[in-house]
Amino acid sequence: MANVSKLVYKHASFRNVTTITALACAGLAVSRSSMIDEFIRRYLHRWFGRHRRSSPDTANDATIDHHLIHNLTKSMDKRKSSPALNAAFMKQLKWIIQILIPSWKSPEFALLAIHSLALICRSFISIYVAGLEGRVVRCIVQKRFRIFLINIAKWLAVAIPATFVNSSIRYMENKLGLAFRDRLVHYSYNAYFQNQTYYRVSNLDSRLTNADECLTEDIREFCSSISHLYSQLTKPVLDVILMTSALFRLGLQQRGYSYLGLIAPPSLAYTVVYVTARILRRCSPKFGKLTAQEAQLRGNLRYVHSRLITNSEEIAFYSGHKVEHNLLYQSYRVLANHLEMIFKKRLWYVVLEQFLMKYCWSATGMVMIALPVLLNRDEDVDSTTESGETTLPKIDVVSERTQTLTTARHLLASTADAFERIMSSLKEITELAGYTSRVYDMLMVFKDISDGHYVRKTVSKNNNINDDEGIQTGSLDINKRGNVTESQDFTIQLNKVAVVTPNGDVIVPNLTLQITDGMHLLITGPNGCGKSSLFRILSGLWPIFKGEMKKPPVSSLFYIPQRPYMSLGTLRDQIIYPDTKADMESKGISDADLEDILDIVCLNYVVQREGGWDAINDWSDVLSGGEKQRVGTARLFYHKPKFALLDECTSAVSIDVEGKIYQVAKDKGIILLSISHRPSLWKYHTHVLQFDGEGGWRLEELNTEARLSLKDEKEKLESQLAGVPLMQKRLLELCSLLGEDSVLTKAEDNYRYE
Numbered sequence: 001m002a003n004v005s006k007l008v009y010k011h012a013s014f015r016n017v018t019t020i021t022a023l024a025c026a027g028l029a030v031s032r033s034s035m036i037d038e039f040i041r042r043y044l045h046r047w048f049g050r051h052r053r054s055s056p057d058t059a060n061d062a063t064i065d066h067h068l069i070h071n072l073t074k075s076m077d078k079r080k081s082s083p084a085l086n087a088a089f090m091k092q093l094k095w096i097i098q099i100l101i102p103s104w105k106s107p108e109f110a111l112l113a114i115h116s117l118a119l120i121c122r123s124f125i126s127i128y129v130a131g132l133e134g135r136v137v138r139c140i141v142q143k144r145f146r147i148f149l150i151n152i153a154k155w156l157a158v159a160i161p162a163t164f165v166n167s168s169i170r171y172m173e174n175k176l177g178l179a180f181r182d183r184l185v186h187y188s189y190n191a192y193f194q195n196q197t198y199y200r201v202s203n204l205d206s207r208l209t210n211a212d213e214c215l216t217e218d219i220r221e222f223c224s225s226i227s228h229l230y231s232q233l234t235k236p237v238l239d240v241i242l243m244t245s246a247l248f249r250l251g252l253q254q255r256g257y258s259y260l261g262l263i264a265p266p267s268l269a270y271t272v273v274y275v276t277a278r279i280l281r282r283c284s285p286k287f288g289k290l291t292a293q294e295a296q297l298r299g300n301l302r303y304v305h306s307r308l309i310t311n312s313e314e315i316a317f318y319s320g321h322k323v324e325h326n327l328l329y330q331s332y333r334v335l336a337n338h339l340e341m342i343f344k345k346r347l348w349y350v351v352l353e354q355f356l357m358k359y360c361w362s363a364t365g366m367v368m369i370a371l372p373v374l375l376n377r378d379e380d381v382d383s384t385t386e387s388g389e390t391t392l393p394k395i396d397v398v399s400e401r402t403q404t405l406t407t408a409r410h411l412l413a414s415t416a417d418a419f420e421r422i423m424s425s426l427k428e429i430t431e432l433a434g435y436t437s438r439v440y441d442m443l444m445v446f447k448d449i450s451d452g453h454y455v456r457k458t459v460s461k462n463n464n465i466n467d468d469e470g471i472q473t474g475s476l477d478i479n480k481r482g483n484v485t486e487s488q489d490f491t492i493q494l495n496k497v498a499v500v501t502p503n504g505d506v507i508v509p510n511l512t513l514q515i516t517d518g519m520h521l522l523i524t525g526p527n528g529c530g531k532s533s534l535f536r537i538l539s540g541l542w543p544i545f546k547g548e549m550k551k552p553p554v555s556s557l558f559y560i561p562q563r564p565y566m567s568l569g570t571l572r573d574q575i576i577y578p579d580t581k582a583d584m585e586s587k588g589i590s591d592a593d594l595e596d597i598l599d600i601v602c603l604n605y606v607v608q609r610e611g612g613w614d615a616i617n618d619w620s621d622v623l624s625g626g627e628k629q630r631v632g633t634a635r636l637f638y639h640k641p642k643f644a645l646l647d648e649c650t651s652a653v654s655i656d657v658e659g660k661i662y663q664v665a666k667d668k669g670i671i672l673l674s675i676s677h678r679p680s681l682w683k684y685h686t687h688v689l690q691f692d693g694e695g696g697w698r699l700e701e702l703n704t705e706a707r708l709s710l711k712d713e714k715e716k717l718e719s720q721l722a723g724v725p726l727m728q729k730r731l732l733e734l735c736s737l738l739g740e741d742s743v744l745t746k747a748e749d750n751y752r753y754e
């Protein structure tokens with residue numbers, strides 16, 4: 001018993017150490033030491049740098065292909081700044097947090113408050129448990145059975161709120177993550193669908209390669225990461241503050257310490273924790289950047305998968321599985337290599353982290369315990385009477401010290417654990433920086449695009465324009481915009497408008513045309529001359545960079561493409577797209593009216609075949625190419641717009657049905673703007689806009705009969721001249737066999753010289 005009490009008495013000075021240590025640690029990371037910095041820079045950082053250089057680089061893997069990886073890594077390298085724990089990250093985070101918690105009255109703020117309350121409760125419970133543990137030990141030393149039982153009952157009683165609080169911390173963390181996600185998803189979906197951003201982001205801008213990945217995975221990861229980090233950081237910080245003050249209170253009861261014993265342990269703790277923090281910060285791989293790159297590669301893999309699913313039929317017809325397999329595998333390999341690189345970097349980082357925070361810190365703890373014992377005045381050594389007898393402390397003193405020691409040990413362990421968690425969170429903070437930058441960049445790009453600012457990686461140099469007088473006006477300034485106004489009289493007017501692709505290629509430099517009521521315009525020209533691009537400009541999908549355009553509201557234009565889009569939903573939804581059934585009913589249109597519409601496009605049988613208007617199917621698979629086109633044209637008769645933009649929308653429809661569709665559309669007063677190569681459609685149009693494929697165009701009245709006779713003549717000449725090259729070749733052979741000239745070849749030579 002004498003030995004036990006001696007030991008307890010000696011260790012009582014440890015309380016003092018713990019108090020000061022915790023206080024010193026709390027005041028950490030304020031100043032810098034150039035000596036330590038130099039040491040890290042010279043030795044550890046160099047060593048880690050060497051390792052970093054020798055780690056596998058995704059682009060260097062010989063087994064992986066070229067192009068894809070090159071593009072991926074290049075686009076990854078081109079990021080403006082790598083995400084890290086810096087001012088940019090704080091600015092981005094602050095901006096996003098304003099979306100997540102719009103005001104202190106918002107439900108998210110209430111959730112955060114409840115979550116914080118739960119964290120505070122947990123810390124207080126920990127302190128209470130530490131004290132209770134000390135009291136239990138004290139009862140054992142005092143052999144007080146009744147009080148021991150009471151304390152055990154208290155222990156069990158406190159377990160009920162403690163476990164509930166523990167579980168609710170996890171619940172609140174998930175709930176908070178989901179609430180943040182709700183806010184962010186709502187905000188970003190609004191931005192995504194504003195001003196056709198969903199179209200422009202992939203067609204007019206090249207900053208965001210996988211918007212779908214950003215909108216799903218990145219937002220999810222960001223929200224769960226931020227809500228997890230909140231509790232991951234708040235609880236240890238709270239623990240440090242509360243445990244430190246508890247330890248301080250314990251330390252105040254301590255008597256008989258020396259000043260050296262007071263100063264040495266906290267100074268040691270300060271130095272060790274500071275050096276640890278500096279080394280870890282210096283040697284930490286750029287987790288933020290790596291996380292952002294990983295998200296990008298994951299998005300790319302997903303994109304390649306979805307392309308395969310979308311084009312599976314075409315790929316199967318071409319037997320293109322080898323190419324696609326290769327592409328898919330390459331995308332996966334790039335991601336896998338990147339992950340492997342992260343794991344390797346993490347391996348060395350965790351080695352260092354564990355070495356410093358586990359073993360160095362434990363060693364420091366032992367030294368700290370030893371120091372006051374070695375440096376304290378002799379008060380803690382048992383006093384000896386003159387007769388040589390040792391005076392033993394009373395049982396109460398012993399039990400009190402045992403209690404204090406147990407409590408202090410518990411509190412010190414919790415404080416150290418809290419510090420360890422704060423330090424480990426650094427890694428998670430840099431990962432959060434990666435997600436923050438992805439989400440922030442995405443929202444900024446959406447905003448920019450919605451405001452009409454686009455960035456393309458490649459801008460073609462082929463953007464010179466000639467004005468009417470044939471004077472070259474120089475390079476087109478793609479930062480300027482043409483003038484677009486809304487016409488009130490349902491006419492379309494284009495005045496010297498340049499048709500420019502998103503890459504900056506000027507396809508038609510000066511287009512001037514006017515479409516008025518009663519006009520039906522046929523648009524022709526070779527492939528890629530800009531026919532569909534004119535429709536994109538009229539629909540407002542592409543901006544105009546030069547000239548003036550007056551057009552009616554977009555609602556009075558209805559575009560039907562060659563491959564009409566089939567939505568998810570019922571058969572009815574396909575005909576009335578993009579209206580809903582409620583919209584249809586509010587317009588006073590019934591299913592019987594829809595049947596009349598299907599009669600025009602000769603598609604009524606589909607209602608029977610598919611099991612009625614409410615049948616749900618994957619319509620893009622169920623309907624044939626021609627049927628889909630007829631559904632597309634049926635939408636025209638449902639919406640009855642003023643202008644129909646028909647982009648070869650009946651190329652798979654039989655000529656008789658096609659003629660009927662065009663005639664009925666005209667009869668209903670719809671102005672037709674049609675792209676078609678079929679002469680059978682000429683008679684439904686009054687004018688023809690003919691592009692030459694080199695930027696030129698001609699607008700004239702369409703005289704169907706004259707045009708048909710010209711076409712007949714052209715076809716006749718084509719068939720007659722088809723055999724001429726063969727005959728010329730044979731003539732030359734005959735000339736050489738006979739050793740004679742031919743009047744025809746002579747005439748041709750003369751013609752050439754002239």
Ligand SMILES: Nc1ncnc2c1ncn2[C@@H]1O[C@H](COP(=O)(O)OP(=O)(O)OP(=O)(O)O)[C@@H](O)[C@H]1O
Pocket residue numbers: 203204501502503507525526527528529530531532533534
């Ligand atoms: N999203 C885009 N980004 C960049 N260039 C594009 C884009 N869409 C089309 N282009 C380019 O614009 C040019 C004109 O395309 P457009 O679709 O208007 O041709 P078209 O006359 O309708 O041809 P076709 O008869 O083959 O349908 C083409 O050279 C094409 O490469």
